[in-house]
Amino acid sequence: APCCKGQAKRHMMVHPNFLRDAHMLNRRHLITATLASAGLPSMAWAQTAFPSKPLRIVVPFGAGGVADLTARAVAQQLSMNLGQPVVIDNRPGAGGIVAAELVAKAEPDGHPLLLMSNGTAVSAGLFKSLPFNPRTDFAPVSLLGLFDIAIVVPESSPHKSLAELIAFGRANPGQLNLGTINIGSTQHLAAELLRTQANLIAQIIPYNGTPAVINALRGGQVDAVVEILGPLKPQINAKAVRLLGVMGANRPKDQPQVPVVRELPGLSNFNVSSWNALAAPGKTPQAVVDRLSREVAKTLADPAMVQRLAGFNVQAQASTPKQLSQLLDTDIKRWSEVIEKAGIPKQ
Numbered sequence: 451a452p453c454c455k456g457q458a459k460r461h462m463m464v465h466p467n468f469l470r471d472a473h474m475l476n477r478r479h480l481i482t483a484t485l486a487s488a489g490l491p492s493m494a495w496a497q498t499a500f501p502s503k504p505l506r507i508v509v510p511f512g513a514g515g516v517a518d519l520t521a522r523a524v525a526q527q528l529s530m531n532l533g534q535p536v537v538i539d540n541r542p543g544a545g546g547i548v549a550a551e552l553v554a555k556a557e558p559d560g561h562p563l564l565l566m567s568n569g570t571a572v573s574a575g576l577f578k579s580l581p582f583n584p585r586t587d588f589a590p591v592s593l594l595g596l597f598d599i600a601i602v603v604p605e606s607s608p609h610k611s612l613a614e615l616i617a618f619g620r621a622n623p624g625q626l627n628l629g630t631i632n633i634g635s636t637q638h639l640a641a642e643l644l645r646t647q648a649n650l651i652a653q654i655i656p657y658n659g660t661p662a663v664i665n666a667l668r669g670g671q672v673d674a675v676v677e678i679l680g681p682l683k684p685q686i687n688a689k690a691v692r693l694l695g696v697m698g699a700n701r702p703k704d705q706p707q708v709p710v711v712r713e714l715p716g717l718s719n720f721n722v723s724s725w726n727a728l729a730a731p732g733k734t735p736q737a738v739v740d741r742l743s744r745e746v747a748k749t750l751a752d753p754a755m756v757q758r759l760a761g762f763n764v765q766a767q768a769s770t771p772k773q774l775s776q777l778l779d780t781d782i783k784r785w786s787e788v789i790e791k792a793g794i795p796k797q
Contacts, residue, residue, distance in 0.1 A: 500560050500738045504535040507728070509565040510549035512542040516680055519762050520595055520726050521565045527749040545573055545634070545797075547580065554582035558731035560738035564588065566729040568636050568781050575786030576634045578796045584782065588729040589739050590774035592746040595764040596723045598696040599640050600679040601711075604667055605692050607674075612695035612709055615674060616648050623651035629663045629672035630656055633794060639785055640697055640722045641676040642792045644711065647720055667691060678724060680763035698723040703765075726764075727774050743771050 507525055511517045518540060525536040541549040546569045556562035566588065574584045582588075601612060609615040619626035628645070630638040633656045641654045655672055657663040660681045667675045668690060675682075675691075679702070685691045695709045699721050702708055712720045728746060730739055747768040749755055756766045769777070789796075 500741060501532050501534040503561055504537055505529075505532070505561050505563060506537050506539050507563045507565055508539045508541055508549045508553050510541060510543075510546035510567070510569070511565075513540050516597060516678070516762050516764060517565055517567060517726050520759060520764055523755065523758050523762075524594055524728075524746065524749055527752065527755060528745055531745045531748060545576070546570060547573065547577070550584075550588075551581045553729070553731055554587040556731050558589075558733040558735075560730055560734050560742060562731060563591070563742075564729045565594075566590070566727045566778075568723075568725050568785075571778055571781030572634065572636060572639060572785045572789075574782045575789045576794070576797055585778065587732045589732055589734045589736075590771045590778060591728040591730055591739055592743045592750075592771070593767050593769035593774050593777070594726045594728060594746070594750065595759055595766050596698065596725050597762075597764045598679040598698050598702060599637060599676060599722055599724060600682055600696050601644075601674055601676055601694045602667070602682055602686065602691040603674045603694060604670070605689050607692065609674070609694070610692075612711065613714060615694055616650070616714060619648070619650040619652050624653070626650060626652040626674070627672040628652055628654045629666050629675040630654060631659055631663055631677065632656055634789075634797070636722075636724050637676050637678065639788050639792075642794075643722060643784075643788050644676070644697070644720070646788070646791060647717060648711075648714075649716075664691070678763075683763065697721070703760075725767075725777070727769075727777075729774075739771055743768075 505528070507521050509518050509521050518538070522538055525538055529536040541552060546567070550564060550570060553562050553564035570584050573580060601615070603609050603615065609618060628641050630641045632638060638654065638656055644650070645652055645654060655666070657666055660677060663675050663677060664685060666672050674694070679696060682691065682693070686693050693705070693708055695711055696702060697711050697720065699710065701710055712718050728742070730742065750766045750768040759766045
C-alpha cells in the first residue's frame with residue numbers, strides 16, 4: 451500500500467515547464483479571441499477570414515474601355531482563385547477622383563479595390579487639393595499591365611520615320627503641331643515631356659477625345675498625334691495613319707520594326723507607358739495585401755490571360771506591392787514636374 455501511494459503521488463506531480471507552456475497557450479488563445487470579438491484582425495485571423503464576401507473593383511472609367519476590359523478579365527480569374535465573386539463598379543468622371551475617394555474611405559479589409567492608373571499619379575500634381583492622399587490612403591497591391599503610347603502621322607505625311615519627325619521639329623521651330631486628347635491626360639503630358647526632352651519648339655493642341663484628335667490628324671490640322679496605341683490600331687491597319695514609334699521601354703512585340711523614342715540620340719532616358727494596377731484602402735492588413743498580390747501574380751502568369759490582355763493591346767505585368775509603390779512615387783514626381791514646367795494651371 452505505501453508503494454502504491456508513492457506511485458500515485460508521483461503521477462500527480464506536474465513539471466513546472468508544462469504549467470508555464472499551458473498558461474502561455476491559453477493566453478494566446480484569449481488574445482486572439484479578444485481581438486476577433488473587438489473586430490481587430492490579428493495576422494492569423496486576417497489570413498483565415500479573407501475573403502469573406504464578394505470583392506469589388508472600382509474602375510474610374512466607363513465600361514468598354516481598355517481599363518474596364520482589363521479589370522473584368524482579371525476579376526473573372528481572381529474570382530475563381532479566391533472562391534468569391536469579384537464585381538466591377540464603374541465610376542467614371544472627375545479625373546478619377548470619385549472612384550479613388552470611394553475606395554480611400556472604404557472599409558480596409560481587402561474587399562474594396564481601386565483600379566489605379568498613372569492617372570492617379572497625374573492627379574497629385576494636376577489638382578490644387580484632393581479628398582485623399584494618393585500615397586498614404588491606398589495600399590498598392592500589384593501592377594496589372596502596361597500599354598504603349600504611340601506617335602502617329604497621316605499616311606500621306608512626308609515624315610517617314612520618328613527620327614525624321616524629331617529632326618523636322620528641331621530644324622523648324624514653331625512649325626510642328628502635335629495633337630493629343632484633353633489637357634492633363636497622360637497623352638497630353640507625354641507630348642509635353644517629349645517636347646521638353648527632345649528640345650522641340652512645337653505646339654501641342656488638345657482635343658476632346660480620341661475620335662476628334664484622329665479627325666484633326668487626317669484633316670491636316672496637326673502633323674502628328676500622341677495617343678494610346680490600342681485605339682489607333684484600326685486606323686493603322688487600314689493605312690489611314692502611320693505608326694512612327696512608341697514611348698515605352700521596348701518595341702511592340704507584334705511590331706518589332708517600330709522603334710521607341712529612347713533609341714533616338716539624346717533621349718535614352720525617355721520611357722513613358724500607361725499602366726493599370728490594383729490598390730486597396732490604406733489601412734488594409736499587410737497579410738491581406740500580400741495574399742491579393744500573390745493571386746494577381748498567379749492570374750497574370752497564366753498564358754491564356756496574357757493572350758487575352760494582349761488582345762486589348764495590354765502587356766500583362768504583375769508586381770510586388772513595394773514595386774508598385776515605387777512606380778507611383780516615380781510617376782507622381784515626374785508628372786508634377788512636367789505639369790509645373792509646362793505651366794498647366796492646377797484644377
